[in-house]
Amino acid sequence: MKVAIVSDLHLGYERFYDDAYKQAREAFEAISREGADMVIIPGDIFDKRNPKPDVIAQAINLFRDFSRKQWPAELDKFIPLRNGKVYTSIPVIAIPGTHERVAEGKENPLTLLGLAGLLIDASESIVVIRKGQEKVAVFGLGGLSEERVKSELSDLGEKPVEGCFNIFMFHQSIYEILPFSDNFIHFEELPVGYDLYVDGHIHNRIEDKVHGKPFLIPGSTVLTQLKEGEQEPKGFYIFDTASSTWEFKHINSRPYKFVRIQLSEATPNDVINEAESAIEGILAAASEKPIIRLSISGTIAKGFKNVDLPLHAIYTKYSSKAILDIDSSKVTDQETEEGIEEIREGKLEGTNIKELGMEIFSSKLKENGFRADVNPAELFNILSSNKKEKAIKLVTEMLSELGEKDTEGKGGV
Ligand SMILES: [Mn+2]
Known part of the structure; x- marks a missing residue:
């Protein structure tokens, strides 16, 4: 079967509200064009656990179109490991992510789409999809706090389903990708026996191996974090279960460029020149209004302070041509530096x-x-x-x- 994998739509994300909806729609239309047999979404359809009615409307519009489509595959069996319920047989399967997480026993916005029969909520459940003789089983683990992942998995006792291509779908940090906390699960701690591991949560695309099987993170469909690693175009995967091969399909997403500017004894004028030449270069190649992040570091000339940097003038000049984000927190000026040095040397009045x-x-x-x-x-x-x-x-x-x-x-x- 051809499984589309799309994640982290973040509908309602305030900073790029229109992009979030538009790019999610692009992805869904492209998934239909690609002739996918089924779709899996590993979390964060919504940006907030309590989205406004307008945002819920966006989601309903997206998923209603999807739910009325003629899908080549359909639900064969639903196996809840907790209290999961199913209200549709269309092969669109999702779990809530960390952004949708609510207290236990409460409903999250993803559950609502499941209750409305617009998708299958696979939280703590196994969903078996069938197309002719072919079967794909998806185990879903809804996003939860990192330290609970291992005990939750052992409580649930999930297992791959015999005679199926088995997918393990979750929404967590992974230690090998983000080595920041011992609470993050390690690759080797993920359950064995699955044919494919699919994770959400991380907003750039990642391809790796777990227990010798493919591990895929499609990344988000909208830019949110403005990190350097998010410059690639957004998109989704089409995974072929027959050959265990996959392809990443790009969607039309707003271009994003991350530029580092290194200053050395720079005057405010130097800063304007450096920033403008970087911005102009990007604008010349951009087909639509890009998002540009300038990460400025280094030192500025004696007599000037960090606050003298003419950032406001740069923002104003390009407000209609680009969405700018200028980070000057790593710029140091001599006066501030000398102050810190005095404290270090213990000279205080x-x-x-x-x-x-x-x-x-x-x-x-x-x-x-x-x-x-x-x-x-x-x-x-x-x-x-x-x-x-x-x-x-x-x-x-x-x-x-x-x-x-x-x-x-x-x-x-
Ligand atoms: Mn996310």
């Missing part, structure tokens, strides 16, 4: 920070009536040094000394 600390420390000791047989300056030095054992020994001694005083005061109880 002529006072050395260490001395200042020592003064506060000594006066607090005096205030609290500390009379141990040790010089406050020596104590401060030991406590702020790396001599851990010496510090522990000293503090223990002093505490016992204080304890004795305390006991005396309370009458020896």
Whole structure:
């Protein structure tokens, strides 16, 4: 069977609201043209768990057209592992992503589309689709907090279905792709026995292998994060289960360019020139109004501060020709740098920070009536040094000394 894989439509995403709908529609029309037998959507159809009626209307318009189409394949069997229910036999299968996640037992917007019979909500269920003698089984795991993935999978006890091409569909971070947290599931921890692994959540396209089988992330159909890796055109996969081969199909998506500008002792004029030449170059090649992100870093000339960068003038000049996003947070100016350096060296209005600390420390000791047989300056030095054992020994001694005083005061109880 030809399985279309499209993800992260983010309908209702405010920044690129029209693009989200338009590009989702492009994808759906292209999927129909490609003659797909079935469609799977691994999460984030909606950008928010509580979309406005206008956004729900967009989704209904998209999926109603899809649901009335004559599909070559249809539902054969629905196996809920929790409380899943099915209200249609059309082979359009989705799970909620992290953006649609709601408290357990509550309805999310994706569930609504399932209840309306516009798609099959495959959350914690196995959906078997049949076309003639061919069968494809899709297990769906709705997006959930990363630390719960492993226990949820072992609770559900999902298994591939015999005699089917088995797809494992989920919506999570993967440690090998985003190595930021030990909570993220590793490739090797995903259940074995599936013929294809499909993930949503990550907005750029990724192709890898899990247990020797293909692992695909189609990425989002609309730009959201403005990361450098999102410059490729958006699209969806058509996966052929007979040959286990796939193709990525582009959709007409708004062009996006990420440009790094490195400054060195630049004046505000230099910044304008650099930015404008980068923008003009992109505009010359763009067929429609592009999204351009300028990531500016480096240093600006003495006498100017970061706030003097003429960003507003650049935004205004190109407002009708491009959607600009200028990040100048990595630009440093000499004055600010010198300020930070002074603090580092401990020069604060002529006072050395260490001395200042020592003064506060000594006066607090005096205030609290500390009379141990040790010089406050020596104590401060030991406590702020790396001599851990010496510090522990000293503090223990002093505490016992204080304890004795305390006991005396309370009458020896
Ligand atoms: Mn997403």
